[in-house]
Amino acid sequence: MLPISAQDLRGAFVNASRKEVSSITLPVWFDDADWDALDYLGWRDPTIARRAYVVAPTLDGELVGVLLRRADTAPRARAQCSWCQDVRLPNDVVFYGAKLAGAAGRNGNTIGTLRCEDFECSRNVRRLPPLAYEGYDLEAARLRRIDELRLRAAGFADAVIRDR
Template sequence: MLPITPVDLRAAFVNASRKEVASITLPDWFDDADWASLDYLGWRDPKIARRAYVVAPTLDGEHVGIVLRRADATPRARAQCSWCQDVRLPNDVVLYSAKLAGAAGRRGDTVGTLLCEDFECSRNVRKLPPLAYEGYDLEAARLRRIDELRMRAAGFADAVVRER
């Protein structure tokens, strides 16, 4: 992910009011983020329970900021993250929903996805997968997982802005 300034980050949000954007609390680690190892920027708001944020690059390379709301209930069974699809999840997966941008969002339309609760997807896909069979190219599989994560994050961002 390309580095983004706090000003550009706030300007990227497409499904939030000016007041909501002004109240966004950046994560403590924002200034020290390792942008080269992030496929998207995601964090939970430390001040507002069940609110989280994602800034994902689109396929065109632009940043799209999305305000997320965590569901009240957690899945009964062990869920799989829709973005990293890590089968050896070291973390919890929860349902996050986002208002759509524009008129659709003002009508209350939303889109949801199952995500790692603390947005560990970039870290998860960079781990070497288990050896599937003799001769399996682990590095190629890891690079494919990184590309697929980027595509899924961009696809979610596209779903939020589509109606704008």
């Protein structure tokens, strides 16, 4: 992901009111973020319970910020993150919902996704996967997982802005 300023980050949000955008608490690590190791920017708001944020480029390269709300209840069974699809998750997976951008969101339409609770997907896909069979190219599999995460994040951003 390309580096982004705090001002550009706040300007990227498409499904939040001005008041909600002004109340965004940036993550403490924002100024020291390793942008080369991030496929999207995601964090939980430390000041507002159940609120989280994702900023991801669309397939066309437009930067889209999405305000997320965490579900009250956890999935009944151990869920798999729909973005990194890591089967050896070191963290919990929760359901996050988001209003769609534009008129669709104002009419109450939403989109949801099962996500790593603390947005560790970029780190998860960069770990070498387990050896599937003799001769399996672990580095190629890791690079494919990184590309797939970028496509899923972009697909989510595109879905949020599709009808604006």
